[in-house]
Amino acid sequence: MATQLQIPVVVNGAAGKMGREVVKAVASAPDMTLLGAVDLSPECQGKDAGEVAGCGPLEVPITQDLEATLAFAAQQRDPAVLVDFTHPKSVYENIRAAIAYGVRPVVGTTGLSPEQIQELAEFADKASMGCALIPNFSIGMVLLQQAAIQASKHYDHVEIIELHHNQKADAPSGTAVKTAELLAEMGKTFNPPLVEETEKMKGARGAEAGEGIRIHSIRLPGLIAHQEVIFGSPGETYILRHDTSDRACYMPGVLLTVRKVLQLKSLVYGLEKLL
Structure with a gap:
């Protein structure tokens, strides 16, 4: 053999x-x-x-x-x-x-x-x-990103929230950046402004990731790796979330x-x- x-x-x-x-x-x-x-x-x-x-x-x-x-x-x-x-x-x-x-x-x-x-x-x-x-090795995260791509065809407003443990050195996470890049490749600009926004505290509206997409980073003990992609339109929100409980x-x-x-x-x- x-x-x-x-x-x-x-x-x-x-x-x-x-x-x-x-x-x-x-x-x-x-x-x-x-x-x-x-x-x-x-x-x-x-x-x-x-x-x-x-x-x-x-x-x-x-x-x-x-x-x-x-x-x-x-x-x-x-x-x-x-x-x-x-x-x-x-x-x-x-x-x-x-x-x-x-x-x-x-x-x-x-x-x-x-x-x-x-x-x-x-x-x-x-x-x-x-x-x-590979920003994220989770199969579930790949599925979330693919679902976000499909959803982006029907929504013009989206924001990303990523949550990680407080020993993570970089922010935003590579996974969130990759998700934003995939959405930006759809050939449209998201979150068209309706008012002139003013940040009373720098960074309150998160990081600008291109094509109008914003990423918000949270770092806390007790977390491992989590991400939400939130789409909004009049009268509804559509939320995709992936949670990690074990590496x-x-x-x-x-x-x-x-x-x-x-x-x-x-x-x-x-x-x-x-x-």
Whole structure:
């Protein structure tokens, strides 16, 4: 019987909340092998990534050295994948380093600017390297966004509210930005003004996301990740909402993307492009 090929996976941010879930998911996937685990937390250095994640020893120690781990991954017989859940300040360089080493990035970290995404797309194109930037790995969120696109054909007024835990570094969320971009692609301007608005406090009306769409960000302990897209017309509102109660809900999307990125030759932005 032929041996099933194993996808070597490096998890960057392995000791974080999302990183631990990814370690567990990769460890339980029959076609994947956890090759490396990287995290900057001093208290986790040298510890077994599986024990930190709570799934038992995997004999993969956590290290701070991303480049050395990428170099090791590049030496594997089968193409390797980097799953990155780190910080907006470092994710751009992480992706460039992965592509330079020939390791395909799957990125859940948000906060990249449109200019940085364009630069990474050009870098990936030159290397003919698959790269997946996924603002949200939830299948339910993709369905919400598709429903919002359909609703936008019938409503001219819409606003987005995103709610996250208070340890999230960037605002608005990448998911909300992506949702606004999808709506803006419909070729219409939303929320035509009826009065001249005045903000008595700066930011009271949220962030302007283009084509008249506004995003409002909430950060509180007790939340994980939530989003509402609210459409309004005379006499009614239509509300689409997605709630996350456990980070495990993202793992089917993560594993799907790890498998799909091996087939890509360029950068893909958004899980809906892979479904």
